[in-house]
Amino acid sequence: GQNIDQPTEMTATEGAIVQINCTYQTSGFNGLFWYQQHAGEAPTFLSYNVLDGLEEKGRFSSFLSRSKGYSYLLLKELQMKDSASYLCAVMDSNYQLIWGAGTKLIIKP
Amino acid sequence: NAGVTQTPKFRILKIGQSMTLQCTQDMNHNYMYWYRQDPGMGLKLIYYSVGAGITDKGEVPNGYNVSRSTTEDFPLRLELAAPSQTSVYFCASRGAGEANEQFFGPGTRLTVL
Numbered sequence: 001g002q003n004i005d006q007p008t009e010m011t012a013t014e015g016a017i018v019q020i021n022c023t024y025q026t027s028g029f030n031g032l033f034w035y036q037q038h039a040g041e042a043p044t045f046l047s048y049n050v051l052d053g054l055e056e057k058g059r060f061s062s063f064l065s066r067s068k069g070y071s072y073l074l075l076k077e078l079q080m081k082d083s084a085s086y087l088c089a090v091m092d093s094n095y096q097l098i099w100g101a102g103t104k105l106i107i108k109p
Numbered sequence: 110n111a112g113v114t115q116t117p118k119f120r121i122l123k124i125g126q127s128m129t130l131q132c133t134q135d136m137n138h139n140y141m142y143w144y145r146q147d148p149g150m151g152l153k154l155i156y157y158s159v160g161a162g163i164t165d166k167g168e169v170p171n172g173y174n175v176s177r178s179t180t181e182d183f184p185l186r187l188e189l190a191a192p193s194q195t196s197v198y199f200c201a202s203r204g205a206g207e208a209n210e211q212f213f214g215p216g217t218r219l220t221v222l
Contacts, residue, residue, distance in 0.1 A: 004151065008149075031208060033210065041215070041216075042199055042213035042214060042215050042216055043152075043199075043213050044213070045210035045211070045212075048208055048210065050208065087151070087152070089151075089152075096154060096157070096167070097152075097154070097211065098151075099151035099152040099153075100151050101149060101150055101151045102151065
């Protein structure tokens with residue numbers, strides 16, 4: 001079967017760095033996406049990785065290792081507005097997104 | 110551009126009632142999707158469409174139907190609502206190319222009592 005695993009919840013301090021991990025087992029791989037979802041709102045796109053390595057975009061970076069079925073999202077200089085759920089999704093061989101349950105990130109002052 | 114719009118935002122149905130969730134996008138995207146999101150669960154694909162006149166089942170299609178008569182519109186029909194269909198429903202669209210992100214509508218919060 002297809003499976004995406006991420007931690008259910010993480011807590012971090014304002015100004016710090018946090019790494020949210022995602023492991024996956026899917027039928028085929030055509031890229032991995034990270035989305036941010038604030039409570040009561042729709043998901044919004046953060047990043048896309050299809051090749052191994054690190055993609056950096058401002059305070060957010062995303063890493064992919066296809067051989068290990070592993071990705072992480074790194075958030076630097078955390079701000080209170082970063083409190084949200086972070087969703088990992090893999091595009092499978094049918095070009096459909098398989099979604100993880102999301103990691104709820106709580107930022108404390 | 111309005112992006113992806115959904116109506117209604119909230120709805121309460123009685124068991125056995127029917128309704129249509131509306132979804133419209135103005136980005137000329139070929140690909141459109143309907144998801145449901147239950148608390149603590151990932152998004153589950155209900156139906157998707159790769160273009161006008163073409164629809165296909167996703168992971169959880171039972172109890173739902175869709176149509177795609179135009180590029181812009183992708184309504185989701187619930188027939189004989191059941192409490193198990195209580196959820197938040199999101200419509201999404203994307204352009205051609207697998208690297209393209211999906212853009213989501215604001216969601217419809219549906220309760221079936």
